[in-house]
Amino acid sequence: MNTFSLKLIYPLTGAALLASCGKNKPAEPARPLNIVYIMTDDHTRQMMSCYDDRHVETPNLDRIAEKGVRFTNAYVANSISAPSRACLLTGKHSHKNGKIDNRSPFDGSQQTVQQLLKEAGYQTAMIGKWHLDSQPTNFDHWEILPGQGSYYNPDFITPEGRKQYEGYVTNIITDMGINWLEEERSREQPFVLFLHHKVAHRNWMADTTHLPLYEDKTFELPANFYDNYEGRIAAQQQEMRIASDHDMDLVNDLKMIHPDVETRLSDAYIHGEYARLDPEQKAAWDAHYHPIIDAFYAADLTGDELAEWKYQRYMRDYAKTIQSLDENIGRLLDYLEANDMLENTVIFYTSDQGFYMGEHGWFDKRFMYEESFSTPLVMQLPSSFKKRGDVDLLVQNIDFAPTMLALAGVEIPEDIQGESLLPLLRDKKAPKNWRKSLYYHYYEYPAEHAVKRHYGVKTERYKLIHFYNDIDTWELYDLHNDPTEMNNLYGKEGYREITGELRQELQRLQQYYDDPIREEIPI
Ligand code: SGN
Ligand code: CA
8 A cells, every 4th residue: 555544634744844854865745643663671760861860871762752751650551571562562451462471372363553554554564572472463564583582693583584683683673673764664655663672681681892881880779679578478479589599590690601600591591692692792792701700709709798799780781781772772863863754753662561670679570569560651752742741640551552543643443442642742731531540460470480460550649459369469559658669558557448449449440441350349
């Protein structure tokens, strides 16, 4: 299809401004808005300087927020990769799109945002981490990493088959995105480009050029790094502690490879990601790590000293991968700017979920606690959008699909469960009657990291969580008084009324979203 479908109602072109751009290339013709949706893996707000300036500088990611909006209350519906991606593509909670955990199949024949956009005349492209097992559907162009993908010399799957690329994954995904924009897309149609990075997924391998960074920095230890999980039974039973050598592996996760040391995951590292390095990359890698490895084994650390050493190494490795991400985001933004595309393109930047950077002593995600339930969300907007700065309303990743449809002027099907964010972007004033609570449901148990199944409700101030399956426990938090969720108030004196209200709200949401696993509370 090379003409726009009549379904498009051209709500927000902003394209007239383009005519005056006096660059070498002709300005883009008037058309509906393009969408560039950038999503990283496991990138959390604590590691993005427009949200938190303690740990890293991310000037290019921050540029997106500066030229648009920063959402301060953006959350996911199910804090794990593949389910989160399915929520994005369908605008529905996990129980409706069927992708409840990383293992269940994703039915690509169901209604998706790329299908609806394609039917409306958009060109659709998907590049990077896909993770939905089934083959991408309704993309005009796709190049995806198999499964989690690799940091170095990664393989990609395309409709033409599998191919290996030389180099570092973040550079390659960015090159592919820019190449598609420059060489392959048709200039006759609007487009949606999904650019999904692999960083900053475990085991946090930096680009060799960034290995020296952050080595002199001592990262601030979270105040609850030594949490003892009192009053929180599911938190006591997880397996994602930095201090635990079972959970955070010295070789695979922290690269402390040694001929005499065998760990749970050392083989996975030695024959996996480490084996993928080519001789030049391996030489740079070893030159960097050997002195650190020698010093580490010579020091023979134990107890808290070892835990804090692991925390510092984890933070450094993660931060280095974010440096590469930020530089590559800068490269993409520069391309869009140099090609006069910013006035008719909306840019999303988000992650598939948040992550723990030592809070509660953890890495990984999954829990409905703030660090992993929340996700960064910033959007760069053409000047025709009036909203700038912070949006503090409660938004969720099921809102992304309807937002894209609204941006394209495509009718939002009734069965989509998310809300379009467009009213939050179009005007300076926030809309009245926006949702006051969010629903969450996590299913992947039993599984790695041993986070129990749970569902819950969050309001601006409170959070109520029910852990179920082989456990039956409730947690209640007052986020105003206890933002780091250390004090479970469930069942404590003085909280009966608010607990009752939240249980009713939880039940209302489960009925509204039609979740078959739900509370039946007599009202
Ligand atoms: C892998 C990781 C886990 C991680 C899951 C899910 N282990 O299994 O630590 O929780 O992915 O991550 S690893 O040793 O193989 O790295 S997700 O973001 O894809 O959902
Ligand atoms: Ca993830």
